[in-house]
Amino acid sequence: MFDEYLARRYRTTTRPKKEHYLVKDSAAIVGIGATEFSKDSGRSELQMVCEAVKAAVDDAGLQMEEIDGFVRFEMDYTDEMHICSSLGIPKLTYFAECGWGGGASCSTIVHAAAAIAAGVAECIVCYRGMNEASGRRYGRIPGTPSIMTAPRDHFGSILPFGHCTPPGWVAMFASRYLHEFDATAEDLAWVSVVCREHANRNPNAIFYDRPLTVQECVEARMIIEPLRLYDCCVDTDGAVAIIVASAEKAKKLKQKPAYIVGATQGNATEGELMTSYYRPVISGLPEAWYTGQELWRVTGAIPSDVNVAQFYDAFSPLIPMQLEEYGFCDRGKGMDFCRGGDRIRLGGELPCNTSGSHLSEAYLHGMNLIAEAVRQIRGTSTAQVKNAELSLVTGGLGIPTSAILLRN
């Protein structure tokens, strides 16, 4: 298996048979809800999460009493017990939590869909609430307590050198990626510009009324070289809730169901939390590659079938890197795919991050990306792709990750 990993071969003979994959089409996303996205919510995470769940329940046309499951982020400061106590949800039969920061986003859907396919619950809330702008910022050392105090020897080998926090960690990958594929800050800027174009159509986006040019991107202040201001996501206060229900139940509800064709997770060997610098090659994201290989295997879809994609974009280089890892282009060609923006903007061959995503809508650890993928299936996005049939979402990078494929 070790050599197989190094050679990046995906052996399917050791995988469960495709026919045994019970998740496919057994569940659907039936409700989405969110608070406003802001720089200072002025209220607790618990309050925001309750508001988002209520909004999602109303959106779905459910009764609060019908909720029987919750999936939370391991990093979230709220929990299902207190949420249920506030919302008056009488009982739960399923609850789980997902690790790895933003890598958990689509993992929550994996858990929910699998529980539904197994008959453990019928109507499950997946959520994330964070005061990441006004509270504990991830770009500052005290901002990430659960990561920073974890008893991981490896942090003792990097933090004494001031190599702290996610932007620094990703910048190290990005620096190597840009070097190996001879890409420039201007190439990278197109990613941020296209996300901003999409945000400029989305009144809920933090950067709705702020256009952005390539020139502004390359002249913006350097945060951690090679990442400039607009290469980094927008710190946000807010909450998002997503409701997954059985396909059978989904048919009777208010909204057009976004059926879950596939929901997969991936881990790769020799990993370290956002600092997997010790693999033979660090200009790729093998976790994303595994997640993608498995997604295409269980769904039977191929990248060119996808009509619209929401790639996890805590930092701009992650979009070209994922285009490669999920198979939308060859290795080293992600930057070519993004340059000029025509292929990734609305109307292009693969419209990406149509709400403005983390770079320009809000940074809600991937959950706002799932909500946007659902709107694309419903036909209600502010940057709607005509007749979108297959909608892809991916989870956080540099960590064990996850992805989902939705259909109408």
Next chain:
Amino acid sequence: MSVEYNADQKIPHPAMWGVLYKSSTPFWDGVKEKRVMLQRCKSCGYWLNPPRPMCPKCRSQESEWVAAKGTGKIYSWVTFNESPHSAFKTPYEAVLVELDEGPRIVSNVVGINSDELEIGMPVEVTFEDVAEDLTLPKFKKVG
């Protein structure tokens, strides 16, 4: 450049993260004696980097610690213009050095300006006492 510190702030100490997992203790013991120690599988010779309790390649639990020559090349680098931690004055660089033996380690540079820093640049280790109880292996230009 070299990293400059705010004297009244505590630099993160490796022991903070070693409370439960002790696998990198020989590395830090080596640093005190001005050596870069690396862990290698005794059975198949694969580098265990960062240190691990087992070899991921052959699953042997037998490993040995060997001193690296201390020379290598810059594999990747970043410059922190915004300090994530109060102990570090900005700007400063963090580098990923690929040692000649193969393993890579995160470190800082000493006396190299960021405009001359580049991937592939040959470097060698130097040891800096950054606090009373902390010495760090850093890298300078060869020669």
